[in-house]
Amino acid sequence: MSDPSENSAFSFVDMEHQILNLWEETDAFKQSLEKTKGKKPFIFYDGPPFATGLPHHGHLVASTIKDIVPRYWTMKGRYVLRRFGWDCHGLPIEHEIDKQLGMSAQDAVAKLGVAGYNDECRAIVQRYVKEWRHTVTRIGRWIDFDDDYKTMDTWYMESVWWVFKQLWEKGLIYQGVKVVPLSTALGTPLANFEATSNYQDVQDPAVTVLLKLKEENAHLAIWTTTPWTLPSNLAVCVGGNIDYQLVQDGERRIYLAKERVGHYLGDNPEVIKEVKGSELVGRAYEPIFPYFADQVELGAFVVVSDDYVTTDSGTGLVHQAPAFGEDDNRVLKAYGIEALVCPVSLTGEFTDEVPDFAGQHVKEADKGIIAALKSAGSLYKQEVIQHSYPYCYRSNTPLIYRAIPSWYVRVTSIKDKLLEANAQINWVPEHIKDGRFGNWLDGAIDWAVSRNRVWGTPLPVWINDVTGTALCVGSVEELERLSGVRVTDLHREHVDAVTFSVDGEEGTYQRIEEVLDCWFESGSMPYAQLHYPFENEDVFAAGFPAEFIAEGLDQTRGWFYTLTVLGAALFDKPAFRNVIVNGMVMAEDGKKMSKSLRNYTPPDELMEAYGADALRLYSINSGLVKGEEQRFADSGVKDMVRRALLPWYNAFSFLKTYAAIDNWSPDKGQLVGDNVLDQWLLSRLQTLKINVAREMEAYRLYNVVPQLFGFIEDLTNWYIRLNRGRFWGEDITPNKIAAYSTLYEVLLELSKLMAPFAPFLSEHLYQQLEALADRPASPSSVHLCDYPLPEAELIQPNLETAVDRMQQVILLGRQKREEVKIGLRTPLAKLMIIHRDESLLGDMRLLEAYLRDELNVLEIAYSTEESDYIDLQAKPNFPLLGKRLGKRMKAFAQQIGQLTDKQIGELQSAGILTLQADGDSEVFTAEEIEIKQQAKEDTNTISNSEISIDLDCALTPELVRRGYGREVVNRIQRERKERGLAVSDRISVVFYADGELAQAIDEHKDYIMGETLSLQLDPAVDAQAVVSEVDGRAFSFQIEQAGSF
DSSP states (O other), X not given: OXXXXXXXXXXXXXXXXXXXXXXXXXXXHHHHHHHHTXXXXXXXXXXXXXXXXXXXXXXXXXXXXXXXXXXXXHHTTOBOOOEEEEBOSSHHHHHHHHHHHTSOHHXXXXXXXXXXXXXXXXXXXXXXXXXXXXXXXXXXXXXXXXEEEETTSHHHHHHHHHHHHHHHHTTOEEEEEEXXXXXXXXXXXXXXXXXXXOEEEEEEEEEEEEEEBSXXXXXXXXXXXXXXXXGGOOEEEEOTTSEEXXXXXXXXXXXXXXXXXXXXXXXXXXXXXXXXXXXXXXXXXXXXXXXXXXXXGGTOSEEEEOTTOOSSSTTSOEEEOTTSOHHHHHHHHHTTOOOOOOOBOTTSBBOTTSGGGTTSBHHHHHHHHHHHHHHHTOEEEEEEEEEEEEBOTTTOXXXXXXXXXXXXXXXXXXXXXXXXXXXXXXXXSTHHHHTHHHHHHHTOOOEEOEESOSSSOBOOEEEETTTOOEEEOOSHHHHHHHHSOOOSOOSHHHHTTOXXXXXXXXXXXXXXXXXXXXXXXXXXXXXXXXXXXXXOHHHHHHHOSEEEEEEEGGGGGTHHHHHHHHHHHHHSSOSEEEEEXXXXXXXXXXXXXXXXXXXXXXXXXXXXXXXXXXXXXXXXXXXXXXXXXXXXXXHHHHHHIIIIIHHHHHHHHHHHHHHHHHTOOGGGOOXXXXXXXXXXXXXXXXXXXXXXXXXXXXXOHHHHHHHHHHHHHIIIIIIIHHHHHHHHOSSOOHHHHHHHHHHHHHHHHHHHHHTTTSHHHXXXXXXXXXXXXXXXXXXXXXXXXXXXXOOGGGOOHHHHHHHHHHHHHXXXXXXXXXXXXXXXXSOEEEEEEEOSOHHXXXXXHTTHHHHHHHHTEEEEEEEOOGGGTEEEEEEEOHHHHHHHHGGGHHHHHHHHHTOOHXXXXXXXXXXXXXXXXXXXXXXXXXXXXXXXXXXXXTSOEEEOSSOEEEEOOOOOHHHHHHHHHHHHHHHHHHHHHHHTOOTTOOEEEEEEEOHHHHHHHHHTHHHHHHHHTEEEEEEOTTOOSEEEEETTEEEEEEEEETTOO
């Protein structure tokens, strides 16, 4: 009979809106918190986003993960407080304001003042909060938006001050002048991890410039891709062990690295002499430009040496401008050279110290500088190169590197603590722990935490204007104690004017201008969201480190890093125990999602097309939850409806339809019978519970969802399909009640298992199943239920294996039928199931009736003699074994290729096999040795790696007529469905057929009537309502509901 669930339309989107209303009316999220209040807390940190833009697919992937895990642990009985947070300070906000005002921050502050500028920032901080709340709620995420935290709140900022002071008191804060990435568009330095997030391939000028030596008629050739740094040149660096050649080029004698001479002079240069780089050290040369010639008094314009110099490109002699190069700065300090010039402003413009280019942005000045070099005869070669260059992640403009006085966290002194903290973190995917994140920690440098900006948490440092002594303030109360001023807001307009003096010390303490890096604020979130240590000390102590966090891959050098630095520095602990790192979401065309390119569908539109459950399942059933990049395809969201949601819903619809026909409900009595597939499905359910719990508690979501999908497949495509006959019977028998009971129990448990992943359909089906039991839902929501625990007494591993092999036998049988082009409706005489394990074959005998029906065979036999049907051949798994065996691979490959059937059987039974070759002994696993199965000649054998079958494909006239009987059933059933008859409607059939088809109908009349619920099946010459055919033979018929004739 047809599947009744396929006859009715069901809108997942409409259902989800009903569920959203239900949750709002019942305050279900609050109920879940009240239920678990007082239970062991499960602390989860929500990384704060900026509300200056709308949520995109990347946000929703993270939001989905950050909803699944808390829902799961709430159902496991943990108290999971979930507060939304907002990043309010930093470049994203200021950049938006600068664009809105049409001027730089410096100009805006000059016009509006600090207070006016900050008021502008404050006004747009939560521009899109309403949209965020709508979209995050629509995806099904339960989180508290009302009791949120904002990094601009005074209480939050006060805790950030406390964090900074803890570092200060531990000697981990210092002020230094270092070369750091500078966004000239924003006029502020960036953290190292910010500067590495937006590399772009660009074309830049590459110039080779000649510097005249003072005591020799020769030149040093230097090469640079930043001509704008040449006015600030103060030294030339060589590699001490590199060979250099003095070559003649026309009238000029030039020093070049030996390996680079060919690039400039071809294959036959005129070499005057060859020296080591160490022999050039100390040689003096004339400045390229005159602007800073006086720096010679401080040791400038000489040759130095360092190991960082290479001959991969350029000349092998490196131009040194210590204000604009980290290595340059380091090398000159190592040589005791005090010369340092920095004629470039924070906005990237030359100062009056370089009068020829004053006021020009450095990148724009490149052309003029090159022209000046050419005019002076110093330009040796000019090229254009394409290379990867860092851009500002906010303004999308080229960064420069510049020496800037900044305040630093001394990360390098606590690197061991960072590594120890990382060792305690469970990373998902695991490779990030020692890979991307571990490598970042290994190369960690001191963290520049000050920003030359306005809108942010002010650096809590006051410096005495006479003595230069610095004091760090860690709270509002401490500032009041020192100054007598009680501030209610910690932004610059409120604290900059606060000064104080200290008894016994001359001078006045004034606050420095800088504000803290917004990453410092987000890294302080574990403490600041609780206003710790000023409040909630017990709550913090009970929940630090957090159990779980989740964000995108880019945060390995952002939030994950700052959390780890501050947690290790303050408490010698990681800030979190478990982290899921999702990959980056790209458009389907492989490009970044872009509104202007219109290369993606906004998430709200997708959810109104296919539903939030589908979007959630698509996200977490992809490589995204393994940190892999994903090309987002709308079709993938749609496919989740087809693959998982609709079959799952149809399973419930099937139960509801037949339960209504039989007036069955679980409150009238449930029964556990002895049906083998009932036992299998209940066992399978318990195994699923065990597997889900294991993977969820290891945070491996990518292993959970496929198992849930696999169970839905087993439920719908195997259990229900193979058991339909039990539901169709007219009488209410114990066997039918057992079938109803099993299906009801499994669907109810599945709604709970799926609740964290597909919260809407889980809720809908839970409510419907409770209604089927004619009782109000208790608890009132599936999300208030306990997460299902396995019932050990129901687990039958051998039966699960047997059913798995049965499924494989059915698939192999269908494959064989397709090969010989015999349809499933035509019965075959005999099926032989072949496996070496007699006990497995014994278990499969319990499933024989299902095998007969599915493969339409009359007889099933069993054999353990695999060698009568198949030849086994072993082959080494080269990708796995190559690395392990190395040069021994050839000898062992020969041994593996010669394995006997007995040895292969040992491997398949034990999972391992020991082999010897050339005196060496090695243990091999079943994964490392591939077993190929080849059917013997003159058999109808087909096999896979688990089991084999031999199917007798010879047809007799009797078998063909049996097949005709099934074909007739198919034609009548299609007409029933076309006419929209109910599954319980009885019919009368009259038909016309002749010859062997008529004989077949007569022979199998009872079967046809039973399958089609026919009360009458009689021949009639004029039965022409439906004209069809069976195997080319004419067949026409008409049907009426019983009693209509």
